[in-house]
Amino acid sequence: MYGLIDCNNFFVSCERVFDPRFNGKKVVVLSNNDGCVIARSNEAKAAGIPMGCPAFKIKEHTDPRQVIQLSARHILYRDLSDRVMSLMSQEVDNLKQYSVDEAFFTLRRHEEVETSHRKMAELVKRVKQYVGIPVSIGFAPSRTLAKVANHIAKRDPRITDGVYWLVRPEAIDIILQRTPIEDVWGIGRRLSASLQAQGIKTAADFVKMPSSLVRSKYSVTLERTQRELMGHDCQIANPVDIAHKSIMTSRTFGKVLTDRDEIADAIVSFAERTARQLRDENSVAGSIMTYVRGDYFRQDLPFYSNSCQLVLDTPTNDTMTIVRQALNAFNNIWREGFTYRKAGVMALDIQHGGGIQLNVFDPEDHSKLRRLMTSIDSINNMYGRRSIRLAPGIQRGEWSPSQNHFNAESQTLHFYTGMMYR
């Protein structure tokens, strides 16, 4: 039996914790560059604003003057997420975070559904009381069904107390008949269009399809989804269980850039961040890839896009080496005369933990390097992420994404919560 806890409208709920004036209003949180909608309040959903909607298209759905638009503050959201997860982990077993706002778990003991329901409903209340975030919990024999159960818990919290059990086979049948195929976890836009074209409208229709057909016409992945809907746990991989195979840092710039140094400055920042994450995960990268591209949406500008992957002599997580390699790759793909809108640095061929093969011919002294990096990390922890940086990355700013919708009211509070956790 799997439980799934999911924070309702998470980013919007975070903003509401610090500014109750947003309660009951149409609120959306915008992505980097205030580009598109990545979270919506129930009121904004009801107004028809879709997920991923470009900010400038909001007016096509509703009066934009009634919509509160906020720039995303991921550090704040991460902090509140940690508090929710820490409360949860005191009450349940095997809590495995799946994304910033949701986690799977199992029940502590095999208890009567009724007792457990009461306990879980109390837990939902406690999270709201202590952290301020509304959450929903769904239970089912597989993760895919737990997702379905969670949706139901969320849809009408007054009936469900925010908790829904999808356990009895008869109940599962009925619910699957009412679940549109496109709402099933693992079935995205393309697959649902293809399935609907064959008359598969609901999850119940899909379950009735012959498994052999699902596998041959589509894939083993989809067959697993089907088996999960039948109540069989297929151990769908949880990304958090799995060590990263690649780490990427990339950004769309606030405007199109043409200056090589400005873009190189961004590349340095991305490489620093990537190296830092490698060290946090106690991993090393075997190769580094840098990519650049123009603006898809500007038909009037010549478009250029390219990437270059370079192998490192020795797998490493050292910032200086990674920055150097990312810049080497950048030099290979830079073309004068084009405009650039986005760039990124990716660490690949990642190895984890100990047993890292060092190149015996490598002249660099790794222990010294490691001490230096550790010191830089702790200073940056203490005084802010960018207190100490490499010289090539110090000039600053042209590339940084633009965000113009921060909620001024809660800036100080934001700082305060950040400090509390240091």
Place this chain on the structure above:
DNA sequence: TCTGGGGTCCTAGGACCC
């Protein structure tokens, strides 16, 4: 004027081997 930033898995097809 304005369209995010991360990740994963699977499959098909080509190169190459015996």
Place this chain on the structure above:
DNA sequence: TCTGGGGTCCTAGGACCC
């Protein structure tokens, strides 16, 4: 018209998730 029968490894591309 016919064209062995296996393997492995790598890459590109397509699909999905939040």
